[in-house]
Structure formats: structure tokens, C-alpha cells
Amino acid sequence: MSTKPILLDVNGLSVSFATDNGPVQAVRDVSFRVHEGEILSIVGESGSGKSVTLLSLLGLHDRKTTRVEGAVSFKGQPILDLPASKMRAIRGKEIGLISQDPMTALTPVYTIGWQIAEQIRAHETISARAARLRAIELLGEVGLSNPGEAVDRYPHQLSGGMRQRAVIAMALSCNPSLLVADEPTTALDVTVQAQVLDLLLRLRKDFGSAIILITHDMGVVAEVAEQVAVMYAGRIVERGPTEAVFDAPLHPYTWGLMASIPPLTGKRLSRLTSIPGMPPTPESIPPGCGFAPRCLFTRPECADRPPLRKSGEQAALCVLDDAERPALRRRALPQEELA
Ligand SMILES: Nc1ncnc2c1ncn2[C@@H]1O[C@H](COP(=O)(O)OP(=O)(O)OP(=O)(O)O)[C@@H](O)[C@H]1O
Ligand SMILES: [Mg+2]
Incomplete structure (x- = not known):
């Protein structure tokens, strides 16, 4: 656990949009913290709610059509209900945004x-x-x-x-004491991607800025982040120190993401495993566990909201318990045996 002061504290953030078919909830009860000088990566497939989470807590949503609930404080000050002008003053001065495009x-x-x-x-x-x-x-x-x-x-x-x-x-x-970077390297070719990531790391070293790095690339997470939050269907389904999450991921969705990383060493698999099926749109997220329809290990309890299971500083929203998880993980991540 970082001994540095907490810079950004997000508690129970939910975001819904008014649409012609009624409200649509894109972010559900999301909580995370960023300490001073720390790099947190938020990772997940397209549409999981990464950008909406960050844009709404920075006050960059359309206030007329978007409902933001929960509590967010920056340097100890609650910021969700600040008037637009005050929020604008914080952005750009205290919080720098590198937007997706x-x-x-x-x-x-x-x-x-x-x-x-x-x-x-x-x-x-x-x-x-x-x-x-x-x-x-x-x-x-x-x-x-x-x-x-x-x-x-x-x-x-x-x-x-x-x-x-x-x-x-x-x-x-x-x-800024916090830099929010939404997919800063996605549009770039691989060499330039590596240079931009190096740059972010150097900036953290030179300026001491904390960084929230949004990406869909687990390789990028492994390279730069100390903490990781995995998003699926509007929820953070797993979070924890990057090393712990990579060593022993708790959530079957994280296993799926890890299985899609091309192995750098060891025997190459004949094909890359990726998660079958598509993530749900916010309108079609099932009650209970949002990942259940694609999960290899779904059982009847998954129709209820999953419990938050903790393991040290790591936590996941999943019914699987510590005793049964390792065997299932070995089934989901056969690469581990090849390493
Ligand atoms: N203003 C809006 N009104 C209605 N739905 C929206 C609005 N903005 C975003 N959404 C929906 O919210 C969901 C989450 O979108 P978000 O942009 O956060 O995804 P993301 O995780 O950043 O994906 P990507 O990796 O593609 O950038 C998507 O299904 C998107 O269509
Ligand atoms: Mg996005």
C-alpha cells in the first residue's frame, strides 16, 4: 500500500445518460484511489465505461443529459458538485487531460x-x-x-x-499533480507508442505527477502501471497492485484479458486465446454479474450481484472463492504451464 497521500478518491461513482428510451447506466458503483505520484491503469474492452468514468469525474460530461452519482474528492476536496467554472480551473491547472483523440x-x-x-x-x-x-x-x-x-x-x-x-x-x-491519459498511444505505431510511454514515465519521475492511464492493452499496463483497475460493463471487476494482478489474477474476465496477451517468451501458442462473445451495451447488461454470459465458469449464483472478494490489496467482484479459483485459473490460462 502506498504511504503517499491520497490524491484522488472515487467512491461509488455511477453515471447514467438520459436517452429516448429512458436512462442508460454506463458506469456502476465504481471506486478507486490514486496516491500522489502513482500510476493507475484502467483497462478494459471498448465500451466498458473507461472514458465515461474519467470524463464525468472531471466534470466534462453534458450536465443536462448526464446523471453522476457518488463521491469524488481531489486533494481532500469534494469535486463532483463544483460549479463548471471552478472545475475548469482545476482542470488544466491541477489535473491535465490527454484525451482519447x-x-x-x-x-x-x-x-x-x-x-x-x-x-x-x-x-x-x-x-x-x-x-x-x-x-x-x-x-x-x-x-x-x-x-x-x-x-x-x-x-x-x-x-x-x-x-x-x-x-x-x-x-x-x-x-498538474494528476495527469489523465485516455488511450494516449492507441492511434500511434508501435515504436512511437513505446516512446510516448517512456515519456509518461519520465514525466512522472521529473515532475512527480500521478497518472491515470486508460488503455485496452494489458502489455501497456504491465510496463508502466503500479496499480490496475479492470473494467467490464461499467464496473471495476478487479483491482490491485499490477504485480499481484499479473501474478495471480482473481477474476475470470482478467484471465481472458491475460490469455489474449501474445506471449513474449517461451513456446508460442498456435493461436491466441481471446474472450468469445461481445461485451454488452449499457442497455443490455444483465443483472448480477455483467460478465456471466461470456464467462467459462458461470453458475446459478452469478445471477445475483457478485460479492467483493479480497486477497491482500487485490479485490474482485466474483463468486469464486480462494479454494476453487487456482484450478479454474489454470484451465483458463494454459500458457502459464508453457512458460
Ligand atoms: N452521451 C452518451 N449517451 C449515451 N450513451 C453513452 C454516452 N457516452 C457514452 N455512452 C455509452 O457508454 C458506454 C461506455 O462508453 P466509454 O466511452 O466510457 O467506453 P470506453 O471504455 O472508453 O471504450 P473505448 O475503449 O472504445 O474508448 C458505451 O456503451 C457508450 O456507447
Ligand atoms: Mg474511451
């Missing part, structure tokens, strides 16, 4: 330098000239090779990787 973070009609400088000036009293110099410095820090020249480029004049770095520079412009 870098093009939505950047405006095509202004140079990246101008956009970074404006972001700084929205939160600090600083001259235009000083803000521009700071923008150049930030572009250098995120690894753009010629920041003095890049600063005057428009977003479309940059490659995907450079654009993502520019977005990271913007998110970092006010030295």
Missing part, C-alpha cells in the same frame, strides 16, 4: 505553440512572450527535436506521434 484537444486553425501558450495564460498571469518561451521549453521536454521551429506549426503539419506529444505538452503546461 489528440485532434479534439487541438484546434486546427492555431499553431500548437499558440495553443499551449493560451492554456498557460488561462491559469497564470504571465506575458505572451514568456508563455511562448515556456511552450517551446515544454515541447522540448516532451521530446520534439526542434521545439523552436515546431512551436509555429499547425497541428496538421505534425505527424501523429508529434501531435500526441504536443497534446501531452499542453496537458503538462501547468505542472
Whole structure:
């Protein structure tokens, strides 16, 4: 357990949207904590509620159609009910967001330098000239090779990787104590992905920022995160220290995710196991365990809401108990025997 102070504390967060067919619940009773300087990864398939969780706790949802319940505090201050203007002041200054699509973070009609400088000036009293110099410095820090020249480029004049770095520079412009990165590497090719992950790690080291990293890639989780939360159908179905979760995952859904990681060492399997079936849409999540329809080990009790089972700092929402779990896990993860 981290001895550092808690930076972000999320308790029982639920999010539902008003639709023509009535309310649709996309996030259900989600709780997690991030300590200062820690990297938490939220992992799960498309549609599991990762972005909705983060965007709603940052106040970036449409307040007219979205209902957000639960309690969220940042540095000890409750933030869910803050007026939009107060929340805007926290975002960008205390919390930097790297959104899922870098093009939505950047405006095509202004140079990246101008956009970074404006972001700084929205939160600090600083001259235009000083803000521009700071923008150049930030572009250098995120690894753009010629920041003095890049600063005057428009977003479309940059490659995907450079654009993502520019977005990271913007998110970092006010030295946030928390950086929220929603799939920052998905759109990038593998080499650039690795560079951006290295960059995030270096930033944490240099600035001490905590990071919430959303991804659907278990390989990325293993590489950078200290803590992991696995989301499925709007719920966190397993969470814990990354090492513990990788050593002995508790939830059958996590087993499925692990089985789909290509093995790096040992004998190659002839084909990769992936989880058969599709995740439910928020309208069709069954009562009880949301994963039951796809789970290899479903039993009648799964129709009820699963209990939270703990093992040290790890926890999972599943009926399986400690005595029966290892044998089932060996069936679900035969790679372990090949390692
Ligand atoms: N404004 C909205 N109104 C209705 N449903 C929504 C709205 N925003 C998101 N959803 C639904 O909520 C669910 C969770 O979406 P979310 O964007 O959080 O998924 P995600 O885990 O981030 O997926 P991905 O990996 O594809 O980014 C999805 O089924 C999505 O269609
Ligand atoms: Mg998303």
C-alpha cells in the first residue's frame, strides 16, 4: 500500500445518460484511489465505461443529459458538485487531460505553440512572450527535436506521434499533480507508442505527477502501471497492485484479458486465446454479474450481484472463492504451464 497521500478518491461513482428510451447506466458503483505520484491503469474492452468514468469525474460530461452519482474528492476536496467554472480551473491547472483523440484537444486553425501558450495564460498571469518561451521549453521536454521551429506549426503539419506529444505538452503546461491519459498511444505505431510511454514515465519521475492511464492493452499496463483497475460493463471487476494482478489474477474476465496477451517468451501458442462473445451495451447488461454470459465458469449464483472478494490489496467482484479459483485459473490460462 502506498504511504503517499491520497490524491484522488472515487467512491461509488455511477453515471447514467438520459436517452429516448429512458436512462442508460454506463458506469456502476465504481471506486478507486490514486496516491500522489502513482500510476493507475484502467483497462478494459471498448465500451466498458473507461472514458465515461474519467470524463464525468472531471466534470466534462453534458450536465443536462448526464446523471453522476457518488463521491469524488481531489486533494481532500469534494469535486463532483463544483460549479463548471471552478472545475475548469482545476482542470488544466491541477489535473491535465490527454484525451482519447489528440485532434479534439487541438484546434486546427492555431499553431500548437499558440495553443499551449493560451492554456498557460488561462491559469497564470504571465506575458505572451514568456508563455511562448515556456511552450517551446515544454515541447522540448516532451521530446520534439526542434521545439523552436515546431512551436509555429499547425497541428496538421505534425505527424501523429508529434501531435500526441504536443497534446501531452499542453496537458503538462501547468505542472498538474494528476495527469489523465485516455488511450494516449492507441492511434500511434508501435515504436512511437513505446516512446510516448517512456515519456509518461519520465514525466512522472521529473515532475512527480500521478497518472491515470486508460488503455485496452494489458502489455501497456504491465510496463508502466503500479496499480490496475479492470473494467467490464461499467464496473471495476478487479483491482490491485499490477504485480499481484499479473501474478495471480482473481477474476475470470482478467484471465481472458491475460490469455489474449501474445506471449513474449517461451513456446508460442498456435493461436491466441481471446474472450468469445461481445461485451454488452449499457442497455443490455444483465443483472448480477455483467460478465456471466461470456464467462467459462458461470453458475446459478452469478445471477445475483457478485460479492467483493479480497486477497491482500487485490479485490474482485466474483463468486469464486480462494479454494476453487487456482484450478479454474489454470484451465483458463494454459500458457502459464508453457512458460
Ligand atoms: N452521451 C452518451 N449517451 C449515451 N450513451 C453513452 C454516452 N457516452 C457514452 N455512452 C455509452 O457508454 C458506454 C461506455 O462508453 P466509454 O466511452 O466510457 O467506453 P470506453 O471504455 O472508453 O471504450 P473505448 O475503449 O472504445 O474508448 C458505451 O456503451 C457508450 O456507447
Ligand atoms: Mg474511451
